[in-house]
Amino acid sequence: MNKTVLITGASSGLGKDFATLFAEKGYDLVLTARREKNLEAIKSNLTNKFGIKAFIISCDLSDLKSTEEIYNFCEENKIQINVLINNAGYGLTDSFEEVSLKDHIDFINVLSTSAIALTRLFLPGMIKRKFGRIINISSVAAFAPYTNSGGMYIATKLMLLKFSEMIHNDYKNKNIFSCSVCPGFTHTEFHKEMKDFKSSIPSFMWMESRTVVEQAYEASMSGKEIIINGWHYKILVFLMKITPKWLVKLLSGR
Ligand SMILES: NC(=O)c1ccc[n+]([C@@H]2O[C@H](COP(=O)([O-])OP(=O)(O)OC[C@H]3O[C@@H](n4cnc5c(N)ncnc54)[C@H](OP(=O)(O)O)[C@@H]3O)[C@@H](O)[C@H]2O)c1
Known part of the structure; x- marks a missing residue:
């Protein structure tokens, strides 16, 4: 029996590339996002190409009932989730009070x-089967000390990072590894509405979505707790950790 991966935010970007990579590796897929048409197209492409099974669930994760609907769908269809990828996300550009x-x-x-x-x-199913891999898509933003209009993004990504760390440390002895993936700027639909901002970022700062996904796969399967994608972001995070907060704030402000 194939292993099965559940991917949130699978209709574009990193989620779509995760679906492709896991299908190539012979996994069956449960794909969720709001855009059903995109999910249908990805399902039909990957099932035809790789002969795997794929299920799609169109839902909005801002309504937490959706998470129970996803779980109930898997229970009703006897689908065991071996790998869970918490990937759905977007940015907020307005300031907090707006x-x-x-x-x-x-x-x-x-x-x-x-x-x-x-x-x-x-998680209980993973514990019972003595195998589980959880990939949480955080961001290098989780290490950024400066809060401006991106402040809530930083806060939610930090929460996900810490949550992932907790799950990893509490369940690794049960062969359940939770990996925080921290990409920097990556070519996906994420910055679609921010064309001016996108062009202001030097090209060496951008990574390909497929590269991020491959690195995340390797890190998760080998039991790593965290991966910062790209040598330049590893250096940036290191510098943010050792530089005094006041100086980082001053530089980020500029
Ligand atoms: N791209 C970057 O530079 C970058 C850097 C660091 C971290 N990240 C993180 O990477 C993750 C994936 O983003 P991406 O870069 O691949 O961007 P993307 O191409 O815009 O993909 C985002 C995915 O999230 C889904 N999503 C958004 N709102 C949703 C909702 N309310 N309910 C359910 N699904 C929802 C979207 O599907 P629907 O619209 O169909 O619902 C889409 O599949 C995000 O968590 C993002 O924060 C991205």
């Missing part, structure tokens, strides 16, 4: 709480 409370809560639900809910729902 975003409504509902939009803040939706944002936290999509980026963090849904990941915690899905882990809580699928």
Whole structure:
């Protein structure tokens, strides 16, 4: 029987590339996101190409009931999840007071709480089967000390990073490894609405989505707790850790 991976945010970007990579490795897929048409197209392409099984669930993770619907769908169809990838996410560009409370809560639900809910729902099955890999897509932003209009993004990514660390340390002796993946700027649909911002970032700072996904796969399968993608981001994170906070704030401000 093939192993099965559940991927949130599978309709584009990193999630779509995770689906392709796991299909290449012979995994069956459970793909979720809101855009059903994209999911249908990815399902039909990958099932035809690799002869694997794929299921799609169109849902909005800002509503936490969706996480139970995903779990119930898997239970009803006797699908055992061996790998869980908490990947869905987006950015907020307005300042904190310009975003409504509902939009803040939706944002936290999509980026963090849904990941915690899905882990809580699928972890007992992993414990029972003595195997589980959980990949949480955080960001190098989790290491950034400066809070501006991206502040809630930094906060949710840090929460996911710490949550992932907890799961890894509490369950690694049960052969369940949770890996935080921390990419920097990556070519996906994430910056679609931020064309000016995108062009202001030097090209060497950008990574290909497929590269990030391959590195995440290797790190997770070999039981790593965290991966920072790309040598330049590893250096940046190291510098942010050793540089005094006031200086980092000054430089980020500029
Ligand atoms: N690209 C970067 O530079 C970068 C850097 C660091 C970290 N990340 C993280 O990487 C992850 C994947 O993003 P990406 O770069 O691949 O961007 P992307 O191409 O925009 O993909 C984001 C995915 O999240 C899904 N999603 C968004 N809102 C959702 C909601 N309310 N309910 C369910 N699914 C939702 C989208 O699907 P639908 O729209 O179909 O729902 C889409 O599949 C995110 O967590 C992001 O924070 C990205």
